[in-house]
Amino acid sequence: MGQAFSNLMKNIAEGKFVYTGELEAHRSTDLSEVIQWAKTLKATGKIVAANVTDNPQSVGALSSLVTSYIVQRETGLETVYQLRCSDRNRLALASDLLGAAALGLKNVLALTGDHPKKGDTPEAMPVFDLDGTQLVELIHKMVYEGRDLSGNEIHGPRPQFNIGAAANPNFKPLEAEVLKLERKAEVGADFFQTQVVFDVNVALEFLDAVSHIKAAFLIGIFPPRSYNQAEYFAKNVPGVQVPKDFLESFKKISELPDKTERRRKIDEYNIEYFADFIKQVKKKPVCKGIHVMAVGYPEVVNPIIEKVEKG
Amino acid sequence: MIVTKEKPVEEILEYLAPYKNVLVLGCDGCTQPPRGLKQAKMYAMLIEMAAKLRHKDIKCRAATVAMQCDNYLCSSTVHPQLEGVDAVLSLACGIGVQTFAEVFPDVPVYPGQDTVFAGSQERENGKLYERCKACGDCLLGETGGICPVTACAKGLMNGPCGGCVEGKCEVPYEIRDEKGEVIKMIERDCAWYRIYERLKKLGRLDLYRKYRSPRDRAVSAWPRLLEGV
Numbered sequence: 190m191g192q193a194f195s196n197l198m199k200n201i202a203e204g205k206f207v208y209t210g211e212l213e214a215h216r217s218t219d220l221s222e223v224i225q226w227a228k229t230l231k232a233t234g235k236i237v238a239a240n241v242t243d244n245p246q247s248v249g250a251l252s253s254l255v256t257s258y259i260v261q262r263e264t265g266l267e268t269v270y271q272l273r274c275s276d277r278n279r280l281a282l283a284s285d286l287l288g289a290a291a292l293g294l295k296n297v298l299a300l301t302g303d304h305p306k307k308g309d310t311p312e313a314m315p316v317f318d319l320d321g322t323q324l325v326e327l328i329h330k331m332v333y334e335g336r337d338l339s340g341n342e343i344h345g346p347r348p349q350f351n352i353g354a355a356a357n358p359n360f361k362p363l364e365a366e367v368l369k370l371e372r373k374a375e376v377g378a379d380f381f382q383t384q385v386v387f388d389v390n391v392a393l394e395f396l397d398a399v400s401h402i403k404a405a406f407l408i409g410i411f412p413p414r415s416y417n418q419a420e421y422f423a424k425n426v427p428g429v430q431v432p433k434d435f436l437e438s439f440k441k442i443s444e445l446p447d448k449t450e451r452r453r454k455i456d457e458y459n460i461e462y463f464a465d466f467i468k469q470v471k472k473k474p475v476c477k478g479i480h481v482m483a484v485g486y487p488e489v490v491n492p493i494i495e496k497v498e499k500g
Numbered sequence: 501m502i503v504t505k506e507k508p509v510e511e512i513l514e515y516l517a518p519y520k521n522v523l524v525l526g527c528d529g530c531t532q533p534p535r536g537l538k539q540a541k542m543y544a545m546l547i548e549m550a551a552k553l554r555h556k557d558i559k560c561r562a563a564t565v566a567m568q569c570d571n572y573l574c575s576s577t578v579h580p581q582l583e584g585v586d587a588v589l590s591l592a593c594g595i596g597v598q599t600f601a602e603v604f605p606d607v608p609v610y611p612g613q614d615t616v617f618a619g620s621q622e623r624e625n626g627k628l629y630e631r632c633k634a635c636g637d638c639l640l641g642e643t644g645g646i647c648p649v650t651a652c653a654k655g656l657m658n659g660p661c662g663g664c665v666e667g668k669c670e671v672p673y674e675i676r677d678e679k680g681e682v683i684k685m686i687e688r689d690c691a692w693y694r695i696y697e698r699l700k701k702l703g704r705l706d707l708y709r710k711y712r713s714p715r716d717r718a719v720s721a722w723p724r725l726l727e728g729v
């Protein structure tokens with residue numbers, strides 16, 4: 190782990206258990222919805238930083254660099270600027286990173302990114318000049334050596350970034366994933382944010398397997414708003430296991446006739462389930478926080494965290 | 501071997517429209533599926549018929565070369581065949597067509613094939629797989645004989661990526677029709693998952709664990725030239 194530049198990493202260095210959120214821009218020039226959601230996250234007082242997605246699933250959107258900057262400027266919420274290798278070569282990546290530093294961004298999440306064929310512009314050239322791990326190396330070189338990958342010098346002050354990378358606790362066999370994360374940590378990842386995990390045993394097994402890696406792990410959670418959303422994860426998001434009783438409980442609640450009652454019960458269930466989930470993963474020293482992907486469902490964020498804090 | 505795909509007859513007829521006497525020139529070299537004399541003769545017949553249906557008169561002859569991409573063989577074999585020929589339709593890969601154009605700068609030559617990739621053949625099921633991108637810096641010694649540059653949809657050096665689920669790649673094979681439309685998708689194994697499994701079997705997970713630094717793309721910048729061969 191390197192120096193702590195961002196609030197996110199400073200909090201982790203101080204031994205605090207942190208929570209990050211997620212913001213998603215769209216193919217639009219209007220950021221008002223994103224800013225609104227950022228304000229909601231900020232108002233919780235519990236979310237230390239929020240990720241800003243970069244062309245998620247290769248669906249084109251307003252630049253994550255610009256969105257990260259505007260969100261920080263307008264709301265004061267620190268951002269984790271996501272950057273993919275799918276669309277830019279190392280020259281463009283380094284140039285955007287210098288821009289990010291000049292704009293005062295402090296966290297970068299280095300991603301390989303989805304193939305353009307997965308998104309809405311399948312005719313595009315898949316770039317992948319670097320992969321996610323090599324992007325970590327590029328950022329690390331810029332921050333700690335003041336140079337890019339070709340050895341070219343950066344003039345003036347060096348960028349100050351904390352470097353994030355992705356991890357997948359659902360990957361089978363776990364050994365292959367762990368070796369991959371060792372590589373990413375070796376070249377300079379400070380923290381890892383994971384894919385969504387529903388099954389606490391999957392998260393615990395993963396945290397045990399990565400306990401030797403010197404980086405901070407933030408486990409990804411996604412409290413579903415409805416049975417349909419929970420079922421969607423179970424059926425359509427390959428590799429993510431949703432426990433049977435979780436799904437069954439959601440199904441039962443979804444059958445309740447009264448809408449308000451349904452809402453209340455779903456919120457209650459999420460709060461109960463995820464607070465318990467977090468309490469368990471928090472016991473593992475390598476787990477430094479939670480990445481909450483609850484876009485459009487702010488009601489549960491605070492109660493979950495408060496319940497965890499109460500112990 | 502170099503893998504090629506037939507161009508649509510319509511496109512070929514458009515190329516040949518200004519000409520009366522055409523030589524269809526096969527290649528006995530590495531092209532797959534085969535594009536030798538037998539195929540050249542079939543093409544010759546087909547083109548004459550298709551032209552007739554459109555009330556055009558094109559006369560076709562067929563011949564072949566041992567290796568159209570060898571300028572010596574191309575020049576010596578084809579020269580005697582060119583008498584009275586207005587244009588040549590080459591059944592070789594793009595390299596053969598270009599060699600012909602260099603050797604005979606005065607003879608118009610047209611490609612009868614789309615050159616798709618350098619690959620290997622699976623005879624049992626009549627399938628051709630892309631296998632090498634001629635990157636100029638072969639990594640197969642580190643990756644258990646599986647090429648990450650070609651078999652990984654992203655050409656990653658430190659895979660697998662997040663798109664690998666249960667050993668499958670997020671990008672399936674696409675089978676396309678004549679117009680280039682996708683008519684079928686076939687699930688595909690993740691190259692890096694295969695590399696992991698292979699290296700594990702070989703007791704060489706150290707090679708999988710190893711961080712691979714960014715590639716020097718200058719090595720594969722084109723066009724390339726080799727001297728002194």
Ligand code: SF4
Pocket residue numbers: 631632633634635636637638639640647648649650
């Ligand atoms: S690494 Fe792959 S693309 Fe490069 S030379 Fe070897 S087989 Fe060909």
Ligand code: SF4
Pocket residue numbers: 651652653654655656659660661662663664665668669670671689690691692693
């Ligand atoms: S899933 Fe595997 S083969 Fe497909 S792009 Fe990712 S690493 Fe490459």
